Each structure stands twice: as structure tokens, then as C-alpha cells.
Amino acid sequence: MKKLIALLLAVLMAFSLVACADAPAGGDGDVTYAIVCKDASNPYMSRMVSGFKTACEALGVKCIEKSPETTSVDDQITIVNELVAQNVKAIAIAANDAAALEATLKAARDKGVAVVTLDSDTKGSQMFINQAGVTQVAQVLVDSVYDMTGGEGEFAVLSASSTATNQNSWIAAMKTIIEGDAKYAKLKWVETVYGDDESQKSTDETQNLMTKYPNLEVICCPTTVGVLACAQTVQNTEGCKIKVAGLGLPSEMKDYVGDDKVCPYMYLWNPIDVGSCAAYAIDAILDGKVGEVGTKFTAENETEYEVMAGDPADQQIIVGPPFAFNGDNIADWATVY
Amino acid sequence: MATKSGRTIAHVKERSLKDLLLRWESLLVLIFIAVNIMNASFSPYYLDAYNLFTSINGFLVKGMIALPMAYILLLGDIDLSVGGNVCLSATVLGIVYNATNNIWLGIAACLATGILCGALNGLILTKFTELAPMIVTLATNILFRGLSERILGDGSTGGMQSIDWFSKLYYGRVGPVPYMFIVFCVMAVVFGLVMHKTVFGRQMYAIGENKRAAAYAGIKVEKIRMFVFTLTGFICGFAAVFYCACLGSVKSNVAEGFDLEAISMCVLGGISTAGGKGTFLGAIIAIFIIGLLRYGLGLINLSGQTIRIVIGALLIAVVLFPTIRDLIKNRKAKK
Numbered sequence: 001m002k003k004l005i006a007l008l009l010a011v012l013m014a015f016s017l018v019a020c021a022d023a024p025a026g027g028d029g030d031v032t033y034a035i036v037c038k039d040a041s042n043p044y045m046s047r048m049v050s051g052f053k054t055a056c057e058a059l060g061v062k063c064i065e066k067s068p069e070t071t072s073v074d075d076q077i078t079i080v081n082e083l084v085a086q087n088v089k090a091i092a093i094a095a096n097d098a099a100a101l102e103a104t105l106k107a108a109r110d111k112g113v114a115v116v117t118l119d120s121d122t123k124g125s126q127m128f129i130n131q132a133g134v135t136q137v138a139q140v141l142v143d144s145v146y147d148m149t150g151g152e153g154e155f156a157v158l159s160a161s162s163t164a165t166n167q168n169s170w171i172a173a174m175k176t177i178i179e180g181d182a183k184y185a186k187l188k189w190v191e192t193v194y195g196d197d198e199s200q201k202s203t204d205e206t207q208n209l210m211t212k213y214p215n216l217e218v219i220c221c222p223t224t225v226g227v228l229a230c231a232q233t234v235q236n237t238e239g240c241k242i243k244v245a246g247l248g249l250p251s252e253m254k255d256y257v258g259d260d261k262v263c264p265y266m267y268l269w270n271p272i273d274v275g276s277c278a279a280y281a282i283d284a285i286l287d288g289k290v291g292e293v294g295t296k297f298t299a300e301n302e303t304e305y306e307v308m309a310g311d312p313a314d315q316q317i318i319v320g321p322p323f324a325f326n327g328d329n330i331a332d333w334a335t336v337y
Numbered sequence: 338m339a340t341k342s343g344r345t346i347a348h349v350k351e352r353s354l355k356d357l358l359l360r361w362e363s364l365l366v367l368i369f370i371a372v373n374i375m376n377a378s379f380s381p382y383y384l385d386a387y388n389l390f391t392s393i394n395g396f397l398v399k400g401m402i403a404l405p406m407a408y409i410l411l412l413g414d415i416d417l418s419v420g421g422n423v424c425l426s427a428t429v430l431g432i433v434y435n436a437t438n439n440i441w442l443g444i445a446a447c448l449a450t451g452i453l454c455g456a457l458n459g460l461i462l463t464k465f466t467e468l469a470p471m472i473v474t475l476a477t478n479i480l481f482r483g484l485s486e487r488i489l490g491d492g493s494t495g496g497m498q499s500i501d502w503f504s505k506l507y508y509g510r511v512g513p514v515p516y517m518f519i520v521f522c523v524m525a526v527v528f529g530l531v532m533h534k535t536v537f538g539r540q541m542y543a544i545g546e547n548k549r550a551a552a553y554a555g556i557k558v559e560k561i562r563m564f565v566f567t568l569t570g571f572i573c574g575f576a577a578v579f580y581c582a583c584l585g586s587v588k589s590n591v592a593e594g595f596d597l598e599a600i601s602m603c604v605l606g607g608i609s610t611a612g613g614k615g616t617f618l619g620a621i622i623a624i625f626i627i628g629l630l631r632y633g634l635g636l637i638n639l640s641g642q643t644i645r646i647v648i649g650a651l652l653i654a655v656v657l658f659p660t661i662r663d664l665i666k667n668r669k670a671k672k
Contacts, residue, residue, distance in 0.1 A: 040641055069641040072593060073584070078395050082635040085388035086380070099495050099586035103508060162491030163588045194491070 030062050033282055034083045035275070036076060036093040037067035038120065042197070044224050044249055044271050045094065047337045048119065051275025052092065059283050059300060064088065071161065071197070073097040077104045083113075090114035090282040092129070095122035098165045098312065114285045117313055118278045120165045125313035126285065129278045131269045132322045137222070137247075138173030140267050140322050144245035145187060145218050148264060152186030153217040156209050158230055158246075160197040160223040170222050190216065195226045202229035210240065221246035224268070231256035231263050250325050250333035258327035265326040269319060272337060276301065277319045290315070359662055361607035361615075365622040368655070372626055376633030383636055386513040394507065394515045396628035398423075398583070401521060401576040403599040404528045405569040407620045410603050411532070412562060413545045413612025414462070418474040419573050420595040421481030422454040426577035427587045428485040431494030440500050447581070448574040454481055455570015459563040466559065478596065486589040498585030507582035517579055529617040541565070545612030601648075602627055605655055626651075 035052045037045040049065050056063035066083065068075030073096040081104065083091055091108060095101055095117055105115050105124030117125040145155050157174070159167045171192060178184040190213050195202025202225060209216060210233075219234070219242055221227035227246040234242050235256060244256070244263040256263045280299035284290050289297045293309045310316035325333055357363060376383045383389070402419050409416045429450040434443030454477070461473050498504045509516045532538040543551040544558050552558045581587060600610075606623030608615030627648060634644045 064638055066635075066638060067641065069645065070593070072590070074395075074591070075641065077583070078392070078631075078635065081388070081391045081395065082632065085382045085385060085391070085636060086638075087382065097493070097584075097586060097588065099493065100584040102585060103498060103504065103583075107508075161590070163493060163590065168491065 032062040032064055032086070032088045033090045033092065033279060034064040034066060034088045035278070036079050036083070036091060037065070038094045038096055039071045040067040040069055042225075043252070045119075047249075047271040048094070048275035051270075051272035051277075052279050053275075054272075055276035055279035055301070059279060061089070061283075063279075068096075071096050073100045076101060080104050080108055084108045084111055088113060089286060090116070092116050092118050092278040092282065093122075093125075094119035095125075095165065096120070097122060097163070099123050114282050116278055116282055116285070118274055121310070121313050121316075122165070123312040125310070126315065127281060127290070128310045128313035128316035129274060129281055130316050130318045131271075131274045132320065133318055134169050134173050135177070137267070137322055138170050138177055140324075141170065141220055141222060141245065141247075142174050142177045142184065144265070144267070145220050146184060148243040148245055149187060149217045154188045154190050154213055154215050155218040155220060156190050156213065156216060157192040158202060158205055158209070158219055158221040158223070158226045159192060159194050160226060162194045167222055174220075195223070195229065197223060197225040199225060199229045202226045203233050206230045206233040210234075210237065210242065216242055218243045218245055220244075221248075223247065224249045224252065227263070227266065228252045228256075234262045247322075248325075249337065250330055251335070251337060253325070254330050254334040257325055257330045261327070265324055267322040267324055269322050270337070274319050277303075277305075277317070281305070281317060359666075361658070362619050362622065364655070364658060365606065365619055365626065368651075369622050369626050369629075372630050372633065376629060376636070379633065380636040383633060389632075390510070390513050390515055390518060392632040393625075393628065394517055394583075396624070396631070397517055397521050398576050398580050399595055399598045400602070400624040400628070401524065401572060401579070402569075402595060403602040403620060403624055404524055405565065405572045406599045407528070407603045407606070407608050407615070407617060408532065408541060408565045409569055410600070410608045410610055411541050411545045411612060411615065412565060413548065413610075414470040414562065414566075415600070415610065416458065416474045416566065416569055417471065417596045417600075418454065418458060418478035418481060419569065419599060420592045421478035421485075422451055422570055422573035423577045423580060423592040423595055424587075424589065425454060425481040425485045426450040426574040427581050427584075427591060428488055428494065428589070430577060430581050431497065431587045432488060434497055435494055440497065440503055443497070444578055447577050448571065451570045451572070451574020451577060452567060453570070455567045455573065456563075458570065459566030462566065463559040463563045482589065489587070489589045493586050493588035495584075495586030497581050504582050504585065507579050520579075525617075525621050529621070532617045537561070542613055545614070547613075598627075601652060605652055 033056050035049055037049065053063045066079045068079060076096055080091060091113055101122045102124035109115050115125050116127045116129055118129040119131060121128040149155060157171060159171060178187060193205040193209060195205045206219065206229060209219060219230050221230050224247060227244060227248040231244045231253065234240050234244055246266055247268050248266045253263065253266060257266060280301045284297055284299045290307060293307055293315060296304055296306050298304045305317040308316050406416065426447045430443045430447035433446040434440055458474055458477055462468060462470055507517055540556045540561060543556055544561060548558055580592065584591065602624045603620050604610060605627060606615065606620030608620055631644055634647060
């Protein structure tokens with residue numbers, strides 16, 4: 001019995017000793033920016049974080065990265081609260097829900113924290129760092145489908161989760177573009193399926209599509225996890241003539257992109273640029289450089305951004321147009337990200 | 338117990354002190370203190386009352402569900418459907434509110450959904466007593482979440498946050514203390530008193546200890562199980578109201594993992610999944626140990642995965658405690 005008490009006391013003492021050594025770690029003088037991803041196991045998100053970190057170093061501020069284990073909005077709320085408690089100066093977040101973070105982010109802003117969203121927007125954010133305009137992305141996706149089907153035929157969309165803000169806005173914009181232009185009248189959109197950004201589920205959904213629609217010509221995947229699973233499945237199915245279009249990471253897709261391969265070309269923006277743009281935008285906001293909608297500002301990275309009206313964020317800026325990867329440039333980009 | 342055999346009072350006292358120290362709750366109190374000392378010393382931001390209560394609010398929805406879960410486990414049953422129940426109840430609240438523009442109707446429908454879901458579990462399990470609760474509630478969990486997915490599709494429902502008093506259910510405070518914390522405390526006291534101070538509570542212990550013996554002793558076993566499952570459903574609906582006030586927007590993947598979280602809290606609290614063992618106080622302390630440990634580790638920016646490992650290791654260590662305690666006792670007895 002005495003031993004047990006002694007042991008517990010010893011553990012307590014050990015804790016306090018470690019504590020004394022560690023206590024001054026988070027002084028109030030440091031300026032810290034934090035970045036919160038959708039989930040911890042997404043390679044695209046980690047590229048974004050690396051861009052954010054590099055920019056933070058260049059700006060001379062500390063950087064914290066925190067991400068939930070799964071794409072859950074509950075965990076993101078917890079994380080934002082933890083960051084606010086640590087007196088960070090700014091939070092950049094890739095939101096897992098378009099509305100549920102509003103109260104939490106507003107509370108953070110009330111405490112003087114600058115809040116921007118990147119990758120996926122949500123209510124309550126000051127500024128959305130838009131990787132590419134929604135219509136720009138939808139347009140290149142629709143054009144890929146148009147080109148790969150040869151102007152007519154069946155195609156399907158394999159998305160991430162059915163609740164992802166960015167996926168749904170691209171899909172909605174694709175619908176508008178196709179319905180609004182007679183040029184696309186012969187394209188038949190058979191179904192939209194959801195792989196939840198999980199390899200196995202995306203593979204299963206691809207196989208279901210192949211069985212259900214024998215005349216399917218193109219599967220369009222506006223998600224990096226989905227496009228990889230889809231390309232792998234199509235490639236491994238003998239005699240399958242389906243083409244894959246979408247948004248993919250060059251390093252993951254390098255074996256599948258090329259003129260005679262399953263994916264002739266695909267698009268993406270540079271996630272590293274998105275991350276660094278977020279850090280520079282935060283810096284500009286904290287410096288008071290960002291004005292009303294319609295004005296322009298030049299960030300520390302010497303790039304000029306136009307402030308536009310955001311939806312649902314208060315404002316937004318666009319990082320740049322989507323970039324095409326094809327057989328000629330994929331090998332180079334595969335070494336970058 | 339020992340007075341009749343002629344032993345001295347002092348001896349009895351010493352034994353009871355030892356028993357007190359070796360009780361599960363004492364260990365939990367020590368862990369609770371250790372967690373708080375550790376958190377406070379690792380992070381200078383931990384002891385800020387406002388932020389601390391923000392974080393406590395964050396795990397109280399799960400904590401509310403852990404209260405009736407303690408009853409369920411005490412009976413020797415298990416309910417894996419609470420996450421799905423919260424999700425479906427919250428969905429119904431959003432849908433009814435948006436259809437009628439009346440938040441009271443939404444709340445009523447939400448509570449009714451919770452009760453119905455719980456009653457469905459109870460009905461299946463008491464009418465077909467040969468079915469394992471784990472399998473049945475696993476299935477109803479999928480059913481509830483599936484219904485929510487069917488109702489919401491790829492969208493979400495919301496807008497409740499525009500009602501000021503409704504969002505205050507979660508965000509409102511008296512000083513630094515959130516309303517929800519007060520509600521939780523009242524619930525915890527009521528649940529604790531019922532478990533330890535009423536005939537009903539003792540009947541639950543008896544059922545968990547030995548269902549057949551309890552039935553022969555005249556306890557209406559299936560009636561009580563039915564009631565407890567329905568009660569759990571009601572609390573899920575009740576917690577869903579606060580959850581809606583927190584999120585302001587519901588989609589079909591909310592409240593995922595609440596079931597296992599609530600069960601871990603109870604198990605850490607010393608409530609045996611085999612039934613009949615444990616105290617309510619233990620469960621309450623355990624809710625705060627898990628919640629505050631998460632918060633503290635989050636404050637020093639450990640990754641989510643590392644936090645999982647720490648919590649898992651803690652659970653294993655604490656669950657092993659009775660075995661170690663018995664070893665110590667046996668060694669003493671040999672001497």
C-alpha cells in the first residue's frame with residue numbers, strides 16, 4: 001500500500017519537474033499563426049501546410065499545424081478553441097462544414113484573432129483564400145469531359161464526401177455550365193457518386209459505375225484521392241476504355257497521366273502556393289493593408305491580389321487559375337508535389 | 338462486519354481506510370489531479386476559466402450521453418446506437434424547424450425521435466431476449482444514421498442559430514460558467530442519486546449481477562431494461578438539442594463515434610461492461626479525466642493521433658488496475 005502511494009507521489013513529482021522545465025515555452029511575445037487542415041492523413045493538405053510554414057518562416061512568425069484525425073467538424077471546433085486559448089494571432093482553416101464553425105470562428109475573431117479559410121470555405125471567416133474560382137475549375141472539368149468523350153457520350157462524377165463544400169460547389173457549377181450551353185447537349189451525366197476521400201470506397205464506387213453503365217466513357221473526379229483510386233481501377237481492368245478526368249496530385253498520378261494512358265491530362269493548382277498565399281494574406285490583414293471589396297493590395301510576397309466579395313466568407317482572393325498536367329510536364333511536377 | 342467476531346474497532350478502521358484508498362474512485366481522483374497538474378504546468382494557458390469552460394462544454398454533449406450509458410452498462414447491456422440516435426434526432430430538429438419555422442416544435446420532435454429510437458432498441462431487446470444488445474444496437478445505429486442520410490442526402494439542415502436564445506443553450510454563460518455545464522451538473526446529481534439511493538438503482542445492480550436471480554426475486558427485469566433503453570434514447574434527443582445549438586447546422590456525419598466515447602468514459606469510471614459493478618461518481622470523474630486530458634494535450638499541440646494513443650494507453654493501464662490491486666492484496670495475504 002505504502003509503495004503504491006509512494007509511486008503515485010513520485011509520478012506527481014516527476015510531472016511537476018518536467019513542468020517547471022517546460023513552463024516558459026509559450027511566452028506572450030511570440031506571434032503565432034496556426035493552420036488547421038481537414039484531416040491529418042491527406043497528402044494534399046500536407047503540401048498546403050508546407051507552403052504555409054515556409055511563408056511563416058519568411059515572415060518571421062511561429063507556425064502551429066493542427067488537424068483532426070477524421071474529417072469531423074466537432075474536432076475542428078475543439079481545435080480552434082484550443083488555438084484561441086493559446087493566444088495565436090491568426091488561424092487559417094480548411095473547413096469541414098459550411099456553417100457549423102460559424103459561432104466558434106466569430107468568437108475567435110471577437111478575441112482579436114484573424115481568421116481566414118483556405119481550400120474549403122465556411123461562414124464566419126474573414127477571407128477565403130480561393131485556390132481557383134469555382135467557375136474556372138468547373139469549366140476546365142467540363143471541357144476535359146467534352147474533349148475526352150469527343151463531344152458526346154456518357155460520363156459520371158466521382159466526388160469526395162457528399163457534404164464537402166468545395167466539391168459540391170464545383171459539381172453545381174458544372175451542372176450550370178452544361179445546361180447553359182448547347183455545345184454540351186450531347187453529354188449525358190449518368191450519376192454522381194461519393195468515395196468519401198477513402199481509397200477503398202472510391203475504388204468500389206468506380207467498379208460499381210463500370211458495371212452499371214457499360215457505355216460509360218469518362219469518369220470525372222474533382223478530388224485527388226478519388227482520381228487516383230479511379231485511375232488505378234480503370235488501368236487494372238482489362239479492356240476498359242474509360243478515360244479519367246479530374247483534379248489530381250502529380251506525384252501520385254505520374255504513372256497514369258499521358259496521351260496514351262487512362263488520364264490524358266488533369267488539373268490542379270499548386271497547394272504549396274495556396275498555403276503560402278494564406279500566410280501572406282494573414283500578414284496583410286494584420287498589417288491593415290486589406291481594404292474594402294474591389295480594392296487591391298500587395299502582400300509581402302510581392303504579389304497583387306484583388307479583394308472580392310466572399311460567399312460565405314466576408315471577402316475572398318483567388319490564388320491563380322488551375323494548372324494542366326499532361327504527358328509532357330507530369331514527370332517534372334511529380335518531383336515537386 | 339467484523340465487530341461480531343470480536344475484532345477491535347481500530348483494526349476495522351485501518352481496513353476501511355485501506356479499502357478507501359484502494360477504491361477505484363480514489364485512483365480516479367488521483368489521476369484527475371495528476372491530469373490537472375500536468376496540464377497546468379505544461380501549458381500556461383490551461384488555467385484560464387473562460388477557455389477551460391469552453392473546452393468542457395465541448396465534451397459535455399458526450400458526457401450527457403455517458404450518464405444513461407452508465408445505467409445501460411450497469412444492467413450488463415450495451416448501446417452502440419447513441420451516435421446514430423443523436424444524429425437522427427438533430428436531423429429531425431433541423432427539418433421540423435425549417436418546415437414549420439417553430440423551434441419548439443423542432444425541439445419536441447427531436448425529443449420524440451430520441452425516445453422512439455431508444456424505445457425501438459428496448460422493444461427489440463426485451464421482446465427477443467435471446468438477441469445480443471451489441472448486435473441489435475449496432476444495427477439500429479446504422480439504421481438511424483441511414484435514415485438521416487436519406488433525409489438530408491448530400492446537404493445539411495440548419496438556421497437554428499439565428500434564434501438567439503436557442504444558440505445560448507450552448508454558448509450562453511453565467512460569468513464564465515456555461516448554462517450547459519449547470520444543466521449537466523443537475524442531470525449528474527439526479528442520475529447519481531437514482532442509481533445509489535433508490536430501490537430502482539438497487540434493482541439495476543441486481544439485474545446486472547445476475548439477471549435470472551433478479552427475476553426470481555420478483556424484479557421486473559425486462560420492464561426495467563425497456564425503461565432504461567428508452568431513457569437513454571430520451572437523453573440522446575435531449576443532448577441533440579444542445580448539439581444543434583452548438584453546430585447550428587446538421588449533416589448526416591455528425592455525432593460520429595459518440596457511442597464508443599461515452600462507453601470509454603463509463604468504463605474508465607469503473608463501470609464494468611459485464612454489469613453490476615461500478616459507481617456513478619467514478620463515471621463522472623472519468624468524463625472529466627478524458628475530456629480535460631484531451632484539452633491539455635491539445636493545448637501543447639500534440640497531434641490528434643498521439644492524443645488517441647495516450648487515451649488508449651490510459652484506458653488499458655486503468656482497466657488493468659484491479660488485477661494489479663488483487664496481486665498486491667494476495668501478496669499481503671500470503672505474508
